[in-house]
Amino acid sequence: xxxxxxxxxxxxxxxxxxxxxxxxxxxxxxxxxxxxxxxxxxxxxxxxxxxxxxxxxxxxxxxxxxxxxxxxxxxxxxxxxxxxxxxxxxxxxxxxxxxxxxxxxxxxxxxxxxxxxxxxxxxxxxxxxxxxxxxxxxxxxxxxxxxxxxxxxxxxxxxxxxxxxxxxxxxxxxxxxxxxxxxxxxxxxxxxxxxxx
Numbered sequence: 441x442x443x444x445x446x447x448x449x450x451x452x453x454x455x456x457x458x459x460x461x462x463x464x465x466x467x468x469x470x471x472x473x474x475x476x477x478x479x480x481x482x483x484x485x486x487x488x489x490x491x492x493x494x495x496x497x498x499x500x501x502x503x504x505x506x507x508x509x510x511x512x513x514x515x516x517x518x519x520x521x522x523x524x525x526x527x528x529x530x531x532x533x534x535x536x537x538x539x540x541x542x543x544x545x546x547x548x549x550x551x552x553x554x555x556x557x558x559x560x561x562x563x564x565x566x567x568x569x570x571x572x573x574x575x576x577x578x579x580x581x582x583x584x585x586x587x588x589x590x591x592x593x594x595x596x597x598x599x600x601x602x603x604x605x606x607x608x609x610x611x612x613x614x615x616x617x618x619x620x621x622x623x624x625x626x627x628x629x630x631x632x633x634x635x636x637x
Contacts, residue, residue: 441622442525443462443464444462444463444464444523444524444525444620445460445461445462445463445523446459446460446461446518446519446520446522446523447459447460447519448460448515448518448519448522449515450511450514450515450518452507452511454499454500454507454508454511455497455498455499455500455507455508455511456497456498456499457495457496457497457498457499457508457511457512457515458494458495458496458497459493459494459495459496459512459515459516459519460492460493460494460519461491461492461493461494461516461519461520461523462491462492462493462523463491463520463523463524463620464490465486465490465491465492465493466490466492467486467487467488467489467490467491467492468486468492468493469482469483469486469487469491469492469493469494469495470493470494470495471483471493471494471495471496472495472496472497473495473496473497473499473508473512474497474498474499474501474508475497475501475505475508475509475571476569477568477569477570477571477605478505478509478512478571478575478579480606481576481605481606481609482495482512482609484606484609484610484612484613485609485612485613485616486613487613488538488610488613488614488617489612489613489614489616489617490617491613491616491617495512495516497511497512499511504572505571505572505575506572506575506578509575509578509579509582510575510578510579510581510582511582512579512582513578513579513580513581513582513583513586514582514583514585514586515586516582516583516587517582517583517584517585517586517587517588517589518586518587520583520587520589521586521587521588524551524620526630526636526637527551527630527631527637528626528628528629528630528631529622529623529626529627529628529629529631530551530619530620530621530622530623530626530631531618531619531620531621531622531623531626531631532550532551532552532619532631532632532637533548533549533550533551533618533619534548534549534614534615534616534617534618534619534620534621535547535548535549535615535618536610536611536612536613536614536615536618537596537611538607538610538611538614539607540603540606540607540610541600541603542597542598542599542600542603543595543597543598543599543600543603543604543606543607544595544596544597544598544607545561545593545594545595545596545598545604545607545608545610545611546592546593546594546596546611547591547592547593547594547608547611547612547614547615548591548592548615549589549590549591549592549612549615549616549619550589550590550591550619551587551588551589551619551620551637552588552589552590552637553588553636553637554588554590555584555585555586555587555588555589555590556584556589556590556591557577557580557581557584557591557593558590558591558592558593559577559580559591559593560593560594560595561576561577561593561594561595561604561608562595563601563604563605564599564601565601568601568602568605573601573605576605576608580593580612588637591612593608593611593612595607595608
């Protein structure tokens with residue numbers, strides 16, 4: 441089995457991003473984005489997805505965090521696409537429900553090759569610390585567009601904005617972990633009747 445690793449750089453006039461991932465890791469991660477709450481959420485993906493992840497981002501944070509968050513999502517999606525290759529032998533689909541106290545979120549993912557984001561998450565406040573909650577959707581949109589996945593994210597219950605965000609990212613990590621896992625009965629087989637994803 442080939443190692444499922446990738447290193448991707450994205451350099452624009454707005455951001456400079458380097459991402460390295462190992463999809464068959466143990467959740468070891470390091471982050472330097474200048475956005476502490478985003479680092480906390482990315483750590484949920486790594487820890488619950490068992491993905492080794494190293495992300496360094498330098499962006500125009502003096503303007504706001506939008507470009508950095510979106511471009512991190514884009515670059516992470518590119519890294520997933522590179523690391524997964526032809527996707528033979530993976531489960532392809534993954535789902536997870538994750539609670540945190542009063543909050544509960546569900547994430548369902550399909551590594552279909554077709555980008556689609558269906559995002560139903562409402563926050564009762566606009567900011568968590570200094571982080572704009574609107575940017576979570578931008579992160580996931582960037583990811584799905586470049587990883588080529590269909591992604592459904594639904595917050596089912598919740599009041600505390602931090603709890604809601606954390607359940608979304610934990611459930612995303614768990615769903616991705618399921619979808620990219622090797623199915624021993626599908627070794628070398630494409631999980632699609634079309635023959636490609």
